[in-house]
Amino acid sequence: MAKVTEITVWTRGVVLDKEARDVANAFAQAAKTEGKFIQAFDNYEDLPDRVLVTTRKYARISDEEIVMKYEYANHHPDVVVIVEPTIVKGINVLKGMPEGGLLVINTNRPIDYMLKFIPNADMLGAIATVDADGISGVRTVDFSGSEGGVDAAGIGSGIAAPILGAMARVTGMVKKESLSKIVKDVASLDRGYNEVKLQKFRKSRSEYFWGS
């Protein structure tokens, strides 16, 4: 069985739910256009989302057809994306992450400050921050995609776009060009790609190519 790369996106319900869905869906879609096999879905137990309560979205990417489709959660995420920065205080976001993983946070605060809230960060491969709110400034709210429906408002018109750009840069798993065909706000995608800040801790896991 080929390795399945697990990506978990943490966000807050109702007000930021759509943005996290966009992050998971667009990243997986882009990987699909590049020939990978994917899954992208919400965590079932967190739904229906309540205002500001933390929720999770998942994406899985593999070179072969994914066999265990029905697992409720990503128990060993390789990449954890945090759409609302306060979540690092409230949740042990690195739970289950194997050594050398990647943490991406949407914040304008310095990385050292964020590390104060993550005591087990030394097992990370790298941590990256991107000021998605500053770049895009739009937090779309759209209820049509929750509970298994279909997103009607389009993908990537808010802070999801710079976060996706940052993810493309630091994971190297999908090309920015694939994402730019899916995302609405391509300008923010490019800015996120260029303005992501990265701090490496240890040797990265071999599947990843840490941009710079």
Add this chain to the structure above:
Amino acid sequence: MLSGCAAAAQGAKLAEVEVICSYPIRPYTAIMMELARMVANGELDAEFIHGEGEHAQVSVVLGASAAGARAYTGSSGVGVTYAFEVYSPAAGGRYPLQMAIADRTLDPPGDFGSEHTDAMSARDQGWLMGWAATPQEVLDNTLINFRVGEDPAIMLPQFVCQDGYFLSHIPDKVIVPELSQVREFLPPYKAPHPLSTECPVSHGPQIRPDQGAPMDAQRAATFLEVPRVIERAVADYNRIFGRNYDPYLEKYKMEDAEVAYFIQGAHANTCKAAINRLRSKGLKAGMVRPRWVRPWPTQQIAEAFAKVKAVASVETSTSYGGAMRGGNLVHELRASLYDLERRPLVTSFMAGLGGDVILLEDFEYMAKILTQMVQEKKTRQHVYWIGFEE
């Protein structure tokens, strides 16, 4: 990529349903959210009614169907059991309405994981019933069930069931057919005796006890007609839409199988992957997935398992105090195999209850037990509880 709920909504839209009655309950509720969006956009021209409960839901679509409209509703878990009173009137009154069920464990306590007991507990009510294994099949079953249910010789309501969350919320590849193809496959609904002012009729009157048995016999006779209608419908479906469905069962590597799984619903996909692994280790395993629970494909199941040495039914539903003290598929499976010359050994595994994921390791454990049974030539236990054995 659509989830099972989105696929069911697309199926209902293509079938051009005319009356939809909704009431929210997870996990099926996404179907109604999608349909509401379509009706609001004008993509679907239908009456969208909010029921005040699941009992009201089925009553509303029963009335709509009696008046001659193609009606659609759905529910999950305890909602299915709340509407229970209306199931028999819907089947006995011969209204071909459709109810989409996304399974959910019955209370107590509130567990929204998938379990088939909610719909399985209604299998004696006289409806057609079957489980899908992929979102594509949910869409296809929606259309096939309308065709079979609305056939003038049949006229029965249908349960189109899918696993909650595993199928209803996890997206997979779905080909959405064209409306022109669907119109070729599915003729408009013609109620034989609709409620109308031109030709007044009474539906559901009071009868004498001596008229009861003939009513039941009439309904039973209809079920004898259903198989040939299913075969014709599925043959047409395969031809028009390019699919490859067997009318009754999905058989996987059964040609030379020595041990086999009998499993319905989404977990059958994991079962297939487990079978591939087992075969690469030298065990000849196979799988049969029934696509219909009512009518039960007795003959086809007996033929499929005739040469198999041991069969395990994987139960994602409960039948407390039942004959085998486990689930309910195994009872009808054993009944189907009873008349065979040489009966395979049969056991059952309670797995996936409460919404548990059935892992590849669980299927391999089941294979180990089956091989043991074949070697010892007997069944040691009729029910195994996966995860709860010592």
Add this chain to the structure above:
Amino acid sequence: MPIKVPKDREVPFGAITPAPVGQQELFITSNWRIVRPVIDHEKCTRCFTCYASCPDSCWSFNEKEEKMEWNWKFCKGCQICIYECPADALSAAPELDFEDGVVRLEKPF
């Protein structure tokens, strides 16, 4: 055939659970907030409007220190107390500005 439920999956009889008295330590909701109320004790008139308006009873009066005390474990950042305070003693500050109040739960709830 004995059915043995593993220890970590045991459930109470009939799913009947004891109700909490006082604070529910099993359901800490401090990670729901993104802002927190900051109190200026000089301006506070001890009118108890914040105590009355909080939907989660997160304000209480500390008798010894004669100050309003804020419950950091259950405040969800709804800001009703901030709007209701007649003395303008409360203001909202981003939760991330504060290094205390870290819970780091394993799951959302």
